[in-house]
Amino acid sequence: MGRPRIVVLGAGLQGTCVALALAHRGHAVTLIESRPFPLSAASLRNEGKIHLGFVYALDQSGATQRKMLEGALCFAPLLDRWCGELPWHEWRSEGFLYAVMPDSIAEVETLHASYTSLSALLSEMAEHELCCPGYLGRELSWLWRAAGEDADSPFDRGLSMKGFFETEEAAIDPRHLAARLEDQLRRHPLIELRCGIMVDGAERRAGGFRLNLQEAGEASTLDADLVANCTWSDRARIDATVGIPADAAPLCYRVKHQIMVEQAPGMRPLVPITMVQGPYGDVVPRRDGQVYISWYPECCTYFGELPPQQSLEDPEVAQSVAERSLTALQEWLPDLAGARIVSSAAGVIVARGSTDIEDPQSALHRREAFGVNSYDGWWTVDTGKLTNAPQLGEITGAQISEAVK
Numbered sequence: 001m002g003r004p005r006i007v008v009l010g011a012g013l014q015g016t017c018v019a020l021a022l023a024h025r026g027h028a029v030t031l032i033e034s035r036p037f038p039l040s041a042a043s044l045r046n047e048g049k050i051h052l053g054f055v056y057a058l059d060q061s062g063a064t065q066r067k068m069l070e071g072a073l074c075f076a077p078l079l080d081r082w083c084g085e086l087p088w089h090e091w092r093s094e095g096f097l098y099a100v101m102p103d104s105i106a107e108v109e110t111l112h113a114s115y116t117s118l119s120a121l122l123s124e125m126a127e128h129e130l131c132c133p134g135y136l137g138r139e140l141s142w143l144w145r146a147a148g149e150d151a152d153s154p155f156d157r158g159l160s161m162k163g164f165f166e167t168e169e170a171a172i173d174p175r176h177l178a179a180r181l182e183d184q185l186r187r188h189p190l191i192e193l194r195c196g197i198m199v200d201g202a203e204r205r206a207g208g209f210r211l212n213l214q215e216a217g218e219a220s221t222l223d224a225d226l227v228a229n230c231t232w233s234d235r236a237r238i239d240a241t242v243g244i245p246a247d248a249a250p251l252c253y254r255v256k257h258q259i260m261v262e263q264a265p266g267m268r269p270l271v272p273i274t275m276v277q278g279p280y281g282d283v284v285p286r287r288d289g290q291v292y293i294s295w296y297p298e299c300c301t302y303f304g305e306l307p308p309q310q311s312l313e314d315p316e317v318a319q320s321v322a323e324r325s326l327t328a329l330q331e332w333l334p335d336l337a338g339a340r341i342v343s344s345a346a347g348v349i350v351a352r353g354s355t356d357i358e359d360p361q362s363a364l365h366r367r368e369a370f371g372v373n374s375y376d377g378w379w380t381v382d383t384g385k386l387t388n389a390p391q392l393g394e395i396t397g398a399q400i401s402e403a404v405k
Protein backbone atom coordinates (compact mmCIF):
# COMPACT_ATOMS: atom_id res chain seq x y z
CA MET A 1 0.00 0.00 0.00
CA GLY A 2 1.31 3.53 -0.77
CA ARG A 3 0.62 6.24 1.79
CA PRO A 4 -2.77 5.14 3.11
CA ARG A 5 -5.30 7.47 4.63
CA ILE A 6 -5.84 6.28 8.19
CA VAL A 7 -8.80 7.79 10.04
CA VAL A 8 -9.51 7.31 13.74
CA LEU A 9 -13.06 8.05 14.91
CA GLY A 10 -13.49 9.52 18.40
CA ALA A 11 -10.85 11.50 20.29
CA GLY A 12 -11.39 10.10 23.76
CA LEU A 13 -8.45 8.41 25.46
CA GLN A 14 -8.94 5.38 23.20
CA GLY A 15 -8.84 7.23 19.88
CA THR A 16 -6.01 9.40 21.20
CA CYS A 17 -3.95 6.33 22.08
CA VAL A 18 -4.57 4.71 18.68
CA ALA A 19 -3.52 7.96 16.96
CA LEU A 20 -0.41 8.30 19.13
CA ALA A 21 0.57 4.65 18.63
CA LEU A 22 0.27 5.06 14.85
CA ALA A 23 2.08 8.40 14.77
CA HIS A 24 4.85 6.88 16.90
CA ARG A 25 5.28 4.30 14.12
CA GLY A 26 5.53 7.07 11.55
CA HIS A 27 1.99 6.97 10.14
CA ALA A 28 -0.06 10.09 9.40
CA VAL A 29 -3.50 9.94 11.05
CA THR A 30 -6.69 11.98 10.90
CA LEU A 31 -8.60 11.98 14.20
CA ILE A 32 -12.28 12.96 14.01
CA GLU A 33 -14.18 14.14 17.09
CA SER A 34 -17.79 15.31 17.35
CA ARG A 35 -17.31 17.49 20.43
CA PRO A 36 -15.51 20.86 20.32
CA PHE A 37 -12.57 19.42 22.25
CA PRO A 38 -10.82 16.06 22.41
CA LEU A 39 -10.78 14.04 25.65
CA SER A 40 -13.87 15.79 26.94
CA ALA A 41 -16.37 12.91 27.30
CA ALA A 42 -16.00 9.72 29.41
CA SER A 43 -12.21 10.03 29.32
CA LEU A 44 -12.47 13.28 31.28
CA ARG A 45 -15.57 12.56 33.36
CA ASN A 46 -14.36 9.57 35.31
CA GLU A 47 -12.77 8.55 38.57
CA GLY A 48 -9.34 7.91 37.07
CA LYS A 49 -8.70 4.66 38.91
CA ILE A 50 -6.13 2.58 37.09
CA HIS A 51 -7.59 -0.75 38.09
CA LEU A 52 -5.41 -3.54 39.38
CA GLY A 53 -8.38 -5.90 39.53
CA PHE A 54 -9.63 -5.57 43.13
CA VAL A 55 -13.09 -4.40 42.06
CA TYR A 56 -13.60 -7.56 39.99
CA ALA A 57 -13.29 -9.98 42.89
CA LEU A 58 -16.47 -11.78 41.85
CA ASP A 59 -14.98 -12.99 38.57
CA GLN A 60 -13.70 -16.26 39.93
CA SER A 61 -12.05 -17.17 36.63
CA GLY A 62 -9.50 -14.42 37.26
CA ALA A 63 -9.82 -13.31 33.62
CA THR A 64 -10.89 -9.77 34.51
CA GLN A 65 -8.11 -9.38 37.06
CA ARG A 66 -5.59 -10.45 34.43
CA LYS A 67 -7.01 -8.01 31.92
CA MET A 68 -6.94 -5.12 34.41
CA LEU A 69 -3.38 -5.91 35.50
CA GLU A 70 -2.20 -6.04 31.90
CA GLY A 71 -3.83 -2.70 31.13
CA ALA A 72 -2.74 -1.00 34.35
CA LEU A 73 0.89 -2.03 34.14
CA CYS A 74 1.40 -0.69 30.65
CA PHE A 75 -0.74 2.44 31.13
CA ALA A 76 2.09 4.79 32.12
CA PRO A 77 4.91 3.16 30.11
CA LEU A 78 2.97 3.44 26.83
CA LEU A 79 1.87 7.03 27.41
CA ASP A 80 5.48 7.88 28.37
CA ARG A 81 6.67 6.27 25.15
CA TRP A 82 4.32 8.38 23.04
CA CYS A 83 4.46 11.68 24.94
CA GLY A 84 7.78 11.72 26.78
CA GLU A 85 7.94 11.08 30.51
CA LEU A 86 4.76 12.30 32.21
CA PRO A 87 4.61 13.54 35.84
CA TRP A 88 2.76 10.54 37.27
CA HIS A 89 3.79 11.37 40.83
CA GLU A 90 1.94 14.70 40.50
CA TRP A 91 -1.19 13.13 39.00
CA ARG A 92 -1.41 9.96 41.09
CA SER A 93 -3.52 9.53 44.24
CA GLU A 94 -2.49 7.67 47.36
CA GLY A 95 -3.40 3.96 47.54
CA PHE A 96 -7.07 2.97 47.83
CA LEU A 97 -8.53 1.68 51.06
CA TYR A 98 -11.05 -1.05 50.26
CA ALA A 99 -13.81 -0.99 52.86
CA VAL A 100 -16.11 -4.01 53.09
CA MET A 101 -19.64 -2.76 53.69
CA PRO A 102 -21.97 -4.26 56.30
CA ASP A 103 -24.27 -5.69 53.59
CA SER A 104 -21.53 -6.52 51.08
CA ILE A 105 -22.62 -9.11 48.51
CA ALA A 106 -19.27 -10.87 49.07
CA GLU A 107 -17.86 -12.01 52.40
CA VAL A 108 -14.50 -10.74 53.61
CA GLU A 109 -13.08 -14.26 53.18
CA THR A 110 -14.15 -14.31 49.52
CA LEU A 111 -12.49 -10.97 48.93
CA HIS A 112 -9.37 -12.09 50.78
CA ALA A 113 -9.16 -15.19 48.58
CA SER A 114 -9.66 -13.15 45.43
CA TYR A 115 -6.99 -10.61 46.37
CA THR A 116 -4.63 -13.49 47.19
CA SER A 117 -5.19 -14.83 43.66
CA LEU A 118 -4.48 -11.35 42.34
CA SER A 119 -1.10 -11.32 44.09
CA ALA A 120 -0.31 -14.75 42.62
CA LEU A 121 -1.31 -13.56 39.17
CA LEU A 122 0.90 -10.51 39.44
CA SER A 123 3.86 -12.66 40.53
CA GLU A 124 3.24 -15.05 37.65
CA MET A 125 3.07 -12.21 35.14
CA ALA A 126 6.23 -10.60 36.50
CA GLU A 127 8.08 -13.92 36.51
CA HIS A 128 7.25 -14.54 32.87
CA GLU A 129 7.82 -10.90 31.98
CA LEU A 130 4.25 -10.69 30.72
CA CYS A 131 3.79 -7.19 32.03
CA CYS A 132 5.62 -3.90 32.17
CA PRO A 133 7.44 -3.40 35.46
CA GLY A 134 5.98 -0.08 36.61
CA TYR A 135 2.58 1.11 37.85
CA LEU A 136 1.97 4.84 37.40
CA GLY A 137 5.65 5.63 37.69
CA ARG A 138 6.58 3.34 40.56
CA GLU A 139 7.12 -0.32 41.37
CA LEU A 140 4.39 -2.35 43.02
CA SER A 141 5.70 -4.07 46.13
CA TRP A 142 3.11 -5.30 48.64
CA LEU A 143 -0.06 -4.83 46.46
CA TRP A 144 -2.51 -5.22 49.37
CA ARG A 145 -2.81 -6.10 53.04
CA ALA A 146 -5.70 -6.66 55.41
CA ALA A 147 -6.10 -3.74 57.80
CA GLY A 148 -7.90 -3.23 61.08
CA GLU A 149 -10.21 -0.33 61.83
CA ASP A 150 -8.05 2.15 63.70
CA ALA A 151 -8.79 5.44 65.37
CA ASP A 152 -8.16 7.23 62.07
CA SER A 153 -10.86 5.32 60.20
CA PRO A 154 -12.72 7.67 57.88
CA PHE A 155 -15.95 5.76 58.53
CA ASP A 156 -18.54 6.64 61.13
CA ARG A 157 -17.58 4.75 64.30
CA GLY A 158 -21.11 3.44 64.78
CA LEU A 159 -21.06 1.44 61.54
CA SER A 160 -20.35 -2.27 61.47
CA MET A 161 -17.90 -2.38 58.61
CA LYS A 162 -16.92 -5.97 57.83
CA GLY A 163 -13.27 -5.33 57.11
CA PHE A 164 -10.65 -3.21 55.43
CA PHE A 165 -7.87 -3.79 52.93
CA GLU A 166 -5.13 -1.32 52.15
CA THR A 167 -3.93 -1.48 48.56
CA GLU A 168 -1.36 0.02 46.23
CA GLU A 169 -4.06 0.72 43.64
CA ALA A 170 -4.25 4.40 42.71
CA ALA A 171 -6.14 6.85 40.53
CA ILE A 172 -4.75 9.51 38.23
CA ASP A 173 -6.37 12.89 37.83
CA PRO A 174 -8.06 12.65 34.41
CA ARG A 175 -8.12 16.45 34.04
CA HIS A 176 -4.32 16.62 33.96
CA LEU A 177 -4.01 13.64 31.64
CA ALA A 178 -6.59 15.09 29.22
CA ALA A 179 -4.90 18.51 29.12
CA ARG A 180 -1.46 17.00 28.48
CA LEU A 181 -2.71 14.65 25.77
CA GLU A 182 -4.72 17.36 24.02
CA ASP A 183 -1.51 19.36 23.80
CA GLN A 184 0.30 16.32 22.39
CA LEU A 185 -2.41 15.76 19.76
CA ARG A 186 -2.31 19.39 18.65
CA ARG A 187 1.49 19.52 18.45
CA HIS A 188 2.14 16.19 16.73
CA PRO A 189 3.12 16.76 13.09
CA LEU A 190 1.61 13.43 11.96
CA ILE A 191 -1.78 13.90 13.68
CA GLU A 192 -4.54 15.98 12.15
CA LEU A 193 -7.16 16.59 14.86
CA ARG A 194 -10.56 17.65 13.51
CA CYS A 195 -13.11 18.51 16.20
CA GLY A 196 -16.78 19.43 15.82
CA ILE A 197 -17.37 16.73 13.19
CA MET A 198 -20.00 14.06 13.77
CA VAL A 199 -19.56 10.71 12.01
CA ASP A 200 -23.02 9.66 10.82
CA GLY A 201 -21.85 6.36 9.39
CA ALA A 202 -19.73 4.82 6.67
CA GLU A 203 -19.94 2.79 3.48
CA ARG A 204 -17.50 0.20 2.31
CA ARG A 205 -15.97 1.11 -1.07
CA ALA A 206 -13.45 -0.73 -3.26
CA GLY A 207 -10.29 -0.81 -1.14
CA GLY A 208 -11.59 1.44 1.61
CA PHE A 209 -14.43 3.40 3.17
CA ARG A 210 -16.45 6.55 2.63
CA LEU A 211 -17.25 8.26 5.93
CA ASN A 212 -20.43 10.32 6.09
CA LEU A 213 -19.88 13.39 8.24
CA GLN A 214 -21.84 16.33 9.63
CA GLU A 215 -20.09 19.59 10.44
CA ALA A 216 -22.00 22.69 11.55
CA GLY A 217 -25.16 21.38 9.87
CA GLU A 218 -23.38 20.60 6.58
CA ALA A 219 -23.05 17.05 5.28
CA SER A 220 -19.74 15.96 3.79
CA THR A 221 -17.75 12.80 3.11
CA LEU A 222 -14.21 11.68 3.77
CA ASP A 223 -12.54 8.72 2.09
CA ALA A 224 -10.30 6.49 4.16
CA ASP A 225 -8.26 3.39 3.44
CA LEU A 226 -8.23 2.19 7.03
CA VAL A 227 -10.50 3.18 9.90
CA ALA A 228 -10.35 2.67 13.66
CA ASN A 229 -13.70 3.22 15.37
CA CYS A 230 -13.11 4.42 18.95
CA THR A 231 -16.41 6.20 19.56
CA TRP A 232 -17.31 4.29 22.76
CA SER A 233 -21.06 4.84 23.21
CA ASP A 234 -21.66 5.32 19.44
CA ARG A 235 -19.32 2.53 18.34
CA ALA A 236 -21.90 -0.22 17.79
CA ARG A 237 -24.18 2.08 15.76
CA ILE A 238 -21.35 3.21 13.45
CA ASP A 239 -20.05 -0.37 13.08
CA ALA A 240 -23.52 -1.47 11.97
CA THR A 241 -23.47 1.03 9.08
CA VAL A 242 -20.57 -0.91 7.51
CA GLY A 243 -22.24 -4.25 8.19
CA ILE A 244 -20.27 -5.28 11.27
CA PRO A 245 -22.44 -7.60 13.33
CA ALA A 246 -23.39 -6.73 16.88
CA ASP A 247 -21.39 -8.44 19.63
CA ALA A 248 -22.74 -11.83 20.69
CA ALA A 249 -23.19 -10.59 24.27
CA PRO A 250 -25.40 -7.49 24.07
CA LEU A 251 -23.95 -4.25 25.35
CA CYS A 252 -25.40 -2.32 28.23
CA TYR A 253 -25.07 1.41 28.68
CA ARG A 254 -25.01 3.30 31.96
CA VAL A 255 -24.87 6.99 32.72
CA LYS A 256 -22.77 7.79 35.77
CA HIS A 257 -21.80 11.16 37.18
CA GLN A 258 -18.38 12.47 38.03
CA ILE A 259 -18.96 14.63 41.10
CA MET A 260 -16.26 16.85 42.59
CA VAL A 261 -16.56 18.40 46.04
CA GLU A 262 -14.39 20.33 48.48
CA GLN A 263 -14.29 19.30 52.12
CA ALA A 264 -15.31 21.89 54.70
CA PRO A 265 -12.46 23.63 56.57
CA GLY A 266 -11.27 21.71 59.62
CA MET A 267 -12.32 18.25 58.37
CA ARG A 268 -9.72 15.47 58.31
CA PRO A 269 -8.41 14.99 54.77
CA LEU A 270 -9.92 11.88 53.20
CA VAL A 271 -7.94 8.99 51.71
CA PRO A 272 -8.99 7.23 48.47
CA ILE A 273 -11.72 4.73 49.34
CA THR A 274 -13.65 2.07 47.43
CA MET A 275 -16.62 0.59 49.28
CA VAL A 276 -17.15 -3.04 48.30
CA GLN A 277 -18.77 -5.29 47.23
CA GLY A 278 -21.89 -3.99 45.58
CA PRO A 279 -23.63 -0.75 44.62
CA TYR A 280 -21.74 1.59 46.95
CA GLY A 281 -19.34 4.45 46.52
CA ASP A 282 -15.85 5.79 46.06
CA VAL A 283 -13.99 8.88 47.14
CA VAL A 284 -10.72 10.07 45.60
CA PRO A 285 -8.97 13.18 46.90
CA ARG A 286 -7.13 15.02 44.14
CA ARG A 287 -3.95 16.92 44.77
CA ASP A 288 -5.64 20.31 44.27
CA GLY A 289 -7.91 19.68 47.28
CA GLN A 290 -10.99 18.61 45.32
CA VAL A 291 -12.47 15.19 46.07
CA TYR A 292 -14.15 12.91 43.53
CA ILE A 293 -17.20 11.24 45.09
CA SER A 294 -19.64 8.66 43.84
CA TRP A 295 -22.55 6.86 45.44
CA TYR A 296 -23.74 4.33 42.87
CA PRO A 297 -27.49 4.25 43.63
CA GLU A 298 -27.68 8.02 43.14
CA CYS A 299 -25.02 8.84 40.58
CA CYS A 300 -25.86 6.06 38.13
CA THR A 301 -28.94 7.51 36.44
CA TYR A 302 -29.47 5.25 33.42
CA PHE A 303 -29.10 1.54 32.69
CA GLY A 304 -30.26 0.17 29.34
CA GLU A 305 -29.52 -1.88 26.24
CA LEU A 306 -29.45 1.24 24.06
CA PRO A 307 -27.24 4.31 24.38
CA PRO A 308 -28.93 6.94 26.58
CA GLN A 309 -31.23 9.30 24.72
CA GLN A 310 -31.38 11.88 27.50
CA SER A 311 -29.01 14.86 27.42
CA LEU A 312 -25.88 14.35 29.49
CA GLU A 313 -25.54 18.10 29.88
CA ASP A 314 -28.61 19.00 31.98
CA PRO A 315 -27.23 21.16 34.84
CA GLU A 316 -30.28 20.68 37.08
CA VAL A 317 -30.07 16.90 36.88
CA ALA A 318 -26.31 17.04 37.48
CA GLN A 319 -26.75 19.25 40.57
CA SER A 320 -29.53 17.12 42.00
CA VAL A 321 -27.53 13.90 41.47
CA ALA A 322 -24.55 15.51 43.19
CA GLU A 323 -26.62 16.65 46.18
CA ARG A 324 -28.22 13.23 46.67
CA SER A 325 -24.88 11.41 46.28
CA LEU A 326 -23.17 13.69 48.79
CA THR A 327 -25.99 13.31 51.31
CA ALA A 328 -25.82 9.52 51.02
CA LEU A 329 -22.04 9.43 51.44
CA GLN A 330 -22.13 11.75 54.46
CA GLU A 331 -23.95 8.95 56.33
CA TRP A 332 -20.80 6.87 56.00
CA LEU A 333 -18.00 9.41 55.94
CA PRO A 334 -18.39 12.15 58.57
CA ASP A 335 -15.48 14.11 57.09
CA LEU A 336 -17.73 14.99 54.15
CA ALA A 337 -20.04 17.00 56.42
CA GLY A 338 -20.45 20.52 55.08
CA ALA A 339 -18.63 19.67 51.82
CA ARG A 340 -19.27 22.02 48.89
CA ILE A 341 -20.20 20.68 45.46
CA VAL A 342 -17.76 21.98 42.85
CA SER A 343 -18.97 20.23 39.70
CA SER A 344 -21.06 17.34 38.46
CA ALA A 345 -20.90 15.91 34.93
CA ALA A 346 -22.37 12.79 33.36
CA GLY A 347 -20.46 10.20 31.36
CA VAL A 348 -21.43 6.95 29.66
CA ILE A 349 -20.13 3.52 30.64
CA VAL A 350 -20.42 0.73 28.07
CA ALA A 351 -20.18 -2.86 29.27
CA ARG A 352 -21.98 -6.19 29.07
CA GLY A 353 -24.63 -7.31 31.52
CA SER A 354 -28.38 -7.44 31.84
CA THR A 355 -28.59 -6.93 35.59
CA ASP A 356 -26.93 -4.28 37.74
CA ILE A 357 -24.05 -4.70 40.16
CA GLU A 358 -26.12 -5.56 43.24
CA ASP A 359 -26.60 -8.95 41.55
CA PRO A 360 -23.55 -11.13 42.34
CA GLN A 361 -24.20 -13.02 39.08
CA SER A 362 -24.26 -9.87 36.94
CA ALA A 363 -21.89 -9.95 33.97
CA LEU A 364 -20.81 -6.47 35.09
CA HIS A 365 -18.58 -8.22 37.63
CA ARG A 366 -16.67 -9.76 34.73
CA ARG A 367 -15.01 -7.34 32.36
CA GLU A 368 -12.91 -9.55 30.15
CA ALA A 369 -14.99 -9.36 26.94
CA PHE A 370 -13.67 -6.15 25.46
CA GLY A 371 -10.82 -5.33 23.12
CA VAL A 372 -9.93 -4.92 19.46
CA ASN A 373 -11.60 -6.57 16.46
CA SER A 374 -10.84 -5.98 12.81
CA TYR A 375 -12.91 -6.51 9.68
CA ASP A 376 -10.95 -6.06 6.47
CA GLY A 377 -9.60 -2.55 7.00
CA TRP A 378 -12.03 -1.50 9.75
CA TRP A 379 -10.94 -1.76 13.38
CA THR A 380 -13.49 -1.49 16.17
CA VAL A 381 -12.11 -0.88 19.64
CA ASP A 382 -14.18 -1.53 22.75
CA THR A 383 -12.15 0.28 25.42
CA GLY A 384 -13.75 -1.51 28.36
CA LYS A 385 -12.06 0.70 30.96
CA LEU A 386 -9.91 3.82 30.95
CA THR A 387 -7.27 1.51 32.43
CA ASN A 388 -6.97 -0.45 29.19
CA ALA A 389 -7.02 2.36 26.62
CA PRO A 390 -3.23 2.65 26.09
CA GLN A 391 -2.84 -1.13 25.88
CA LEU A 392 -5.62 -1.40 23.27
CA GLY A 393 -4.24 1.66 21.48
CA GLU A 394 -0.88 -0.08 21.14
CA ILE A 395 -2.50 -3.31 19.90
CA THR A 396 -4.59 -1.43 17.34
CA GLY A 397 -1.68 0.73 16.22
CA ALA A 398 0.52 -2.33 15.73
CA GLN A 399 -2.17 -4.17 13.75
CA ILE A 400 -2.89 -1.21 11.47
CA SER A 401 0.81 -0.61 10.95
CA GLU A 402 1.23 -4.25 9.97
CA ALA A 403 -1.69 -4.00 7.53
CA VAL A 404 -0.11 -0.99 5.85
CA LYS A 405 3.15 -2.81 5.09
Ligand SMILES: Cc1cc2nc3c(=O)[nH]c(=O)nc-3n(C[C@H](O)[C@H](O)[C@H](O)COP(=O)(O)OP(=O)(O)OC[C@H]3O[C@@H](n4cnc5c(N)ncnc54)[C@H](O)[C@@H]3O)c2cc1C
Pocket residue numbers: 009010011012013014015032033034035038039040041042043044045046047048049050051197198199200230231232233234235238256257258346347348349383384385386387388389
Ligand atom coordinates in the same frame (compact mmCIF):
# COMPACT_ATOMS: atom_id res chain seq x y z
C1 LIG B 1 -18.27 8.40 36.14
C2 LIG B 1 -17.32 7.43 35.47
C3 LIG B 1 -16.28 6.89 36.22
C4 LIG B 1 -15.38 6.02 35.60
N1 LIG B 1 -14.31 5.59 36.33
C5 LIG B 1 -13.37 4.82 35.75
C6 LIG B 1 -12.22 4.44 36.48
O1 LIG B 1 -12.03 4.85 37.63
N2 LIG B 1 -11.32 3.63 35.87
C7 LIG B 1 -11.49 3.17 34.60
O2 LIG B 1 -10.63 2.41 34.14
N3 LIG B 1 -12.57 3.53 33.87
C8 LIG B 1 -13.51 4.35 34.41
N4 LIG B 1 -14.60 4.75 33.69
C9 LIG B 1 -14.74 4.28 32.30
C10 LIG B 1 -13.87 5.13 31.36
O3 LIG B 1 -14.16 6.49 31.54
C11 LIG B 1 -14.11 4.72 29.92
O4 LIG B 1 -13.90 3.33 29.79
C12 LIG B 1 -13.15 5.40 28.96
O5 LIG B 1 -13.02 6.78 29.22
C13 LIG B 1 -13.63 5.21 27.53
O6 LIG B 1 -12.72 5.89 26.69
P1 LIG B 1 -13.11 6.13 25.19
O7 LIG B 1 -12.05 6.93 24.57
O8 LIG B 1 -13.47 4.83 24.57
O9 LIG B 1 -14.50 6.95 25.30
P2 LIG B 1 -14.75 8.54 25.31
O10 LIG B 1 -13.83 9.24 26.20
O11 LIG B 1 -16.22 8.74 25.51
O12 LIG B 1 -14.35 8.94 23.84
C14 LIG B 1 -15.17 8.66 22.72
C15 LIG B 1 -15.15 9.91 21.87
O13 LIG B 1 -15.84 9.65 20.66
C16 LIG B 1 -16.60 10.80 20.34
N5 LIG B 1 -17.70 10.37 19.49
C17 LIG B 1 -18.75 9.58 19.83
N6 LIG B 1 -19.55 9.40 18.78
C18 LIG B 1 -19.00 10.08 17.75
C19 LIG B 1 -19.38 10.26 16.39
N7 LIG B 1 -20.47 9.69 15.88
N8 LIG B 1 -18.59 11.04 15.61
C20 LIG B 1 -17.45 11.62 16.10
N9 LIG B 1 -17.06 11.47 17.38
C21 LIG B 1 -17.83 10.70 18.19
C22 LIG B 1 -17.07 11.31 21.68
O14 LIG B 1 -17.44 12.68 21.63
C23 LIG B 1 -15.87 11.06 22.56
O15 LIG B 1 -15.00 12.17 22.64
C24 LIG B 1 -15.54 5.64 34.25
C25 LIG B 1 -16.59 6.17 33.51
C26 LIG B 1 -17.46 7.08 34.10
C27 LIG B 1 -18.56 7.68 33.27
